[in-house]
Amino acid sequence: xxxxxxxxxxxxxxxxxxxxxxxxxxxxxxxxxxxxxxxxxxxxxxxxxxxxxxxxxxxxxxxxxxxxxxxxxxxxxxxxxxxxxxxxxxxxxxxxxxxxxxxxxxxxxxxxxxxxxxxxxxxxxxxxxxxxxxxxxxxxxxxxxxxxxxxxxxxxxxxxxxxxxxxxxxxxxxxxxxxxxxxxxxxxxxxxxxxxxxxxxxxxxxxxxxxxxxxxxxxxxxxxxxxxxxxxxxxxxxxxxxxxxxxxxxxxxxxxxxxxxxxxxxxxxxxxxxxxxxxxxxxxxxxxxxxxxxxxxxxxxxxxxxxxxxxxxxxxxxxxxxxxxxxxxxx
Amino acid sequence: xxxxxxxxxxxxxxxxxxxxxxxxxxxxxxxxxxxxxxxxxxxxxxxxxxxxxxxxxxxxxxxxxxxxxxxxxxxxxxxxxxxxxxxxxxxxxxxxxxxxxxxxxxxxxxxxxxxxxxxxxxxxxxxxxxxxxxxxxxxxxxxxxxxxxxxxxxxxxxxxxxxxxxxxxxxxxxxxxxxxxxxxxxxxxxxxxxxxxxxxxxxxxxxxxxxxxxxxxxxxxxxxxxxxxxxxxxxxxxxxxxxxxxxxxxxxxxxxxxxxxxxxxxxxxxxxxxxxxxxxxxxxxxxxxxxxxxxxxxxxxxxxxxxxxxxxxxxxxxxxxxxxxxxxxxx
DNA sequence: CTGAAAGCGCTTACAG
DNA sequence: CTGAAAGCGCTTACAG
Numbered sequence: 001x002x003x004x005x006x007x008x009x010x011x012x013x014x015x016x017x018x019x020x021x022x023x024x025x026x027x028x029x030x031x032x033x034x035x036x037x038x039x040x041x042x043x044x045x046x047x048x049x050x051x052x053x054x055x056x057x058x059x060x061x062x063x064x065x066x067x068x069x070x071x072x073x074x075x076x077x078x079x080x081x082x083x084x085x086x087x088x089x090x091x092x093x094x095x096x097x098x099x100x101x102x103x104x105x106x107x108x109x110x111x112x113x114x115x116x117x118x119x120x121x122x123x124x125x126x127x128x129x130x131x132x133x134x135x136x137x138x139x140x141x142x143x144x145x146x147x148x149x150x151x152x153x154x155x156x157x158x159x160x161x162x163x164x165x166x167x168x169x170x171x172x173x174x175x176x177x178x179x180x181x182x183x184x185x186x187x188x189x190x191x192x193x194x195x196x197x198x199x200x201x202x203x204x205x206x207x208x209x210x211x212x213x214x215x216x217x218x219x220x221x222x223x224x225x226x227x228x229x230x231x232x233x234x235x236x237x238x239x240x241x242x243x244x245x246x247x248x249x250x251x252x253x254x255x256x257x258x259x260x261x262x263x264x265x266x267x268x269x270x271x272x273x274x275x276x277x278x279x280x281x282x283x284x285x286x287x288x289x290x291x292x293x294x295x296x297x298x299x300x301x302x303x304x305x306x307x308x309x310x311x312x313x314x315x316x317x318x319x320x321x322x323x324x325x326x327x328x329x330x331x
Numbered sequence: 332x333x334x335x336x337x338x339x340x341x342x343x344x345x346x347x348x349x350x351x352x353x354x355x356x357x358x359x360x361x362x363x364x365x366x367x368x369x370x371x372x373x374x375x376x377x378x379x380x381x382x383x384x385x386x387x388x389x390x391x392x393x394x395x396x397x398x399x400x401x402x403x404x405x406x407x408x409x410x411x412x413x414x415x416x417x418x419x420x421x422x423x424x425x426x427x428x429x430x431x432x433x434x435x436x437x438x439x440x441x442x443x444x445x446x447x448x449x450x451x452x453x454x455x456x457x458x459x460x461x462x463x464x465x466x467x468x469x470x471x472x473x474x475x476x477x478x479x480x481x482x483x484x485x486x487x488x489x490x491x492x493x494x495x496x497x498x499x500x501x502x503x504x505x506x507x508x509x510x511x512x513x514x515x516x517x518x519x520x521x522x523x524x525x526x527x528x529x530x531x532x533x534x535x536x537x538x539x540x541x542x543x544x545x546x547x548x549x550x551x552x553x554x555x556x557x558x559x560x561x562x563x564x565x566x567x568x569x570x571x572x573x574x575x576x577x578x579x580x581x582x583x584x585x586x587x588x589x590x591x592x593x594x595x596x597x598x599x600x601x602x603x604x605x606x607x608x609x610x611x612x613x614x615x616x617x618x619x620x621x622x623x624x625x626x627x628x629x630x631x632x633x634x635x636x637x638x639x640x641x642x643x644x645x646x647x648x649x650x651x652x653x654x655x656x657x658x659x660x661x662x
Numbered sequence: 663c664t665g666a667a668a669g670c671g672c673t674t675a676c677a678g
Numbered sequence: 679c680t681g682a683a684a685g686c687g688c689t690t691a692c693a694g
Binding site: 347348349350351354361362363366385387388389390391 | 679
């Protein structure tokens, strides 16, 4: 274990003050070229690496941001996180990632931890933000951007236009005169109440089909093919489904196979996240394609702007989506 | 934005010194009960949250650890990360996660960042550690634990016994007199040269089958069903394959389907990581089952011990694995 | 262009 | 059991 070399050692060896070393490190332009070179050489020779914790305390900037997400093991969030991480590294930020597990108590603890560590900003993903999160970040003046999560109170966010995407997927089926089921998680989450269900209804209205609440399925709990909800969908009038999650879509597909249904002949499916599993299924599953990496990347980019007090053009950014047709839909 | 309340404000309001407030926060037992309660009340009333950056500078402990992994979007690493994160939170650590993308230059930058931020330890995953990583962590005296990655130089690690697991999987096929292909990534990675290939050879020896190097396939690049390697496997003598990655196993399965092979009748597959995709495939893929969450969790637990200078029993921890037979093998 | 000094918000011997 | 003071390793006005 080598002795730690501090800014003080560099200053001594280079015959300048700590302030000058600091200026060189921070690329302050008003340092004489000659001095700068001398300091740079000493920095290199001594293999000096500034202590970011001390920098953080003195400058009140930690170049660390927090990322709160429901589940890192979920491909959807993991892909967003990769986009965030790449841009973060590019702008010299590090990310503290924490799984909220959609558990409010755990999330509160995470938020407290993150703020105690003086993160410069937070990217939040998942369902609706908790009150504690909103209050704490506001009190601390911490920059927040939502990624792949809907906005409740004017917080900047990056998403696709869920309402329009669900409307498009539903319309695709309605054009074929299918009875369309909408499979979501909790009806009360804003993303469902404010975007998915209205989008579904937009499509119905466009095609003059009346809304049947029995065709909205709330998928919950038991995350396996034995979840009775899957059976219920096939037992209903529906001949097609727009599904909010790829995992659920795959299970719906496999359940159909188990029941002897032919997909897409007897039943069609469009899912929402286009994660890699859609391509692993047989038939491959048609999906709304979201630019996950980009959503994360753009969210991080916006966060850097907010942290630098730069102007942010649009608070709500909608990135383009596509609907990719594979084996689970008939064209 | 609320004014920040510091330890100084608390000390003032409670009529004690900062030192006493600090002692209360750190649960130092030698504080009079009465004083302690008074301070606690003020802390609560003022909603005081200590600044972890200042604590870090003063105590030289940041309660933050770094996690370096090749790809967060890979289910295998994501699951390890979840185990790490859970235990980290339990011991009040936060984790800075960084994607190395298996890019040496990027990884070096990450290592420098992490050490500059004075992380108390690092959990490393992925292929062989770089020299820069080894040297820097050693010079800094930073604790390191490997998770799901093999040990090169006595660094503590948590794994399953890959050699034995591959031997078991291979033996399963040899018992049926199959010709077994071993599908790996780069032969030169220690995990392949020191564990997987020897394990495969152990099985051959046990069954008196001679080693045929043409049955070792190095999968690279083009990560899709069109990768010619997949075709090569079916074109070889092999009637079964032990595969190092679930993604590759699925593609191998789907390739077989494309070629009109029946799995498991014409060809059998055992994969290595038992991630969720194995259950999404049809037939579902048999797999070595690694306790990914546990590997991450145990690695983090060991790291906490090292950081606390506690004794660590075994430097190399092997967790139990299983082989789970599903539709891609014949029993 | 450069330095001296205060300050960031804590912890930790040391002394009592 | 408690306080005064030094120190952690930087940055940042301020002065020159």
